Amino acid sequence: MKSLLLSCKNFNSKIKKLATRPASVIPEPIKQKIYQTDKAIVALVTVEDTDDIYETVPKLAKEIKIFSNDTQIKTIVLFPFGHLSNNLASSEDTIIFFNLLEKELSDYETIRVHFGSHKSLLLDIHGHKGNVRFREF
C-alpha cells in the first residue's frame, strides 16, 4: 500500500468514464458522479497485491487520524488512486480495503470516491509544513 495524504482547502472530482484497464478491472456501481468539499484530508491510496489488508488498513487509518488531529480537519476523502505503484491489487481486494478503511474512520465525515473510473481531480493543497505525507506499509 502506498498513499499520499494531502491537507486540502478544496477538493473536487467528477467521474467521466468507467475504466477498462487493467483488463481485470471491475468497476464498482456508480452511486454518485461528483464529489466536492472544501476542507479535507485527501487520501490518494494505491492498494498493492502484496498487501495484508487486515494489517495495513489500521496502520493507514492511524496515520490519517494523526493528520486530522494535526490539522484539525475532520473530513476525510478516500480516493482509490492506482498510480503510486505498478503492482496493483485486484479490484476485489481494493474494494474490501476501502470498505474496511471507511469503517475504521467511522468517527469522521468520510467521502468515499468511486473505484474503477476515469475522473477529473482538483486538489488545492495547503502550503504548511507537513501538508503532504507519503506513507508506505
Added chain:
Amino acid sequence: MKSLLLSCKNFNSKIKKLATRPASVIPEPIKQKIYQTDKAIVALVTVEDTDDIYETVPKLAKEIKIFSNDTQIKTIVLFPFGHLSNNLASSEDTIIFFNLLEKELSDYETIRVHFGSHKSLLLDIHGHKGNVRFREF
C-alpha cells in the same frame, strides 16, 4: 526516481517557507515566489539516492515528451516533490537532476519550480484516460 505526470487545466504554487527537513536539505535561492499556468503537463518528481542521473533524466524526458504529444499540451511544469519515496537523493543531486531535465526539454516552455521549500499546490487535473501517469526508473 519516481514521478507522477499530470495533465492539468490549471496549476498554481506559492512558496510559503524554506524547508528545514531532512536536516541535510540545502534549498535553492528563491528567484520567484508564485508559479501559475493554465494548460500544463505537471511533473511531480522524486529523485532517489540510487538514481544514475545521466541515465534517468533522458528516460523521464522521453515520457514527458510522449505525454505532451498525446495531449498537445506544450507547457511543462517541473516540480521537485520529495513525497513519492522514502529514499531521497541529496539536495545537490536533486538540483543537478532538475537542471539536466530542463535542458532536455529546452524545446518546450518549462516552468521550473523551486527546490527546498514548503509550497501550496493547486492541481486541476483533466479526467481523460491517461491523465495521470506514474513512472519509475
